Amino acid sequence: MAEAAQRGLQTAVEELMDKFDRQRMRPMQKKVFLCMADCVSDASVSHERTVVCQQNCGLPIQRVQQVVEHEIHSLQERMQRGVMGCQDEVRDRLGGGGGGGGAGGAGDARLEQQAQQAMDQCVVGVINRHRGLLGQLEKRINSAAK
Numbered sequence: 662m663a664e665a666a667q668r669g670l671q672t673a674v675e676e677l678m679d680k681f682d683r684q685r686m687r688p689m690q691k692k693v694f695l696c697m698a699d700c701v702s703d704a705s706v707s708h709e710r711t712v713v714c715q716q717n718c719g720l721p722i723q724r725v726q727q728v729v730e731h732e733i734h735s736l737q738e739r740m741q742r743g744v745m746g747c748q749d750e751v752r753d754r755l756g757g758g759g760g761g762g763g764a765g766g767a768g769d770a771r772l773e774q775q776a777q778q779a780m781d782q783c784v785v786g787v788i789n790r791h792r793g794l795l796g797q798l799e800k801r802i803n804s805a806a807k
Contacts, residue, residue, distance in 0.1 A: 663781045666788040673792055674733075677799055681729070685806040689722050728805035732798050736791060743787035751779045 696718035700711050755776050 663784040663788070666785045666792075670788050670792045673795055674736075677795055678729075681799070681802055681806075685803060686722070686725070689725065689806060693718050693722050725802070725806045729802050732802055736794070736798060739794075740787060740791050743791070744784055747780055747783035747787060750783055751776050754779060 697715045700706075700714035700718065706714075755772060
């Protein structure tokens with residue numbers, strides 16, 4: 662159950678990033694390359710000025726890439742915190758300190774199955790909540806690319 666939700670989120674992120682690449686990054690990359698070509702088209706300009714010109718051409722795309730990396734990293738961190746919260750919630754709900762001491766047998770197997778089901782449900786909830794945040798993430802990275 663959680664694996665399917667994770668795959669769905671991964672697919673949604675990949676689709677979002679592919680769309681962003683096609684609609685925003687590639688046009689920006691084209692502008693960078695054309696700008697850099699202009700930097701070297703004047704043979705009377707010094708090497709130093711040419712290098713500075715080329716570096717300046719690449720600044721906008723570097724900023725956008727930093728924003729994208731930050732947004733993806735933030736999403737990953739939030740999901741990790743959510744999963745850790747699930748672990749705490751399941752541990753608290755089932756009263757498990759993890760210390761053992763039980764008699765073993767069918768009761769432990771049932772408790773373990775309940776814990777796994779509770780964990781799966783919680784993780785699916787975390788994944789679905791974060792999947793719902795992708796629209797906001799998309800707006801932020803598109804805004805950075807304007």
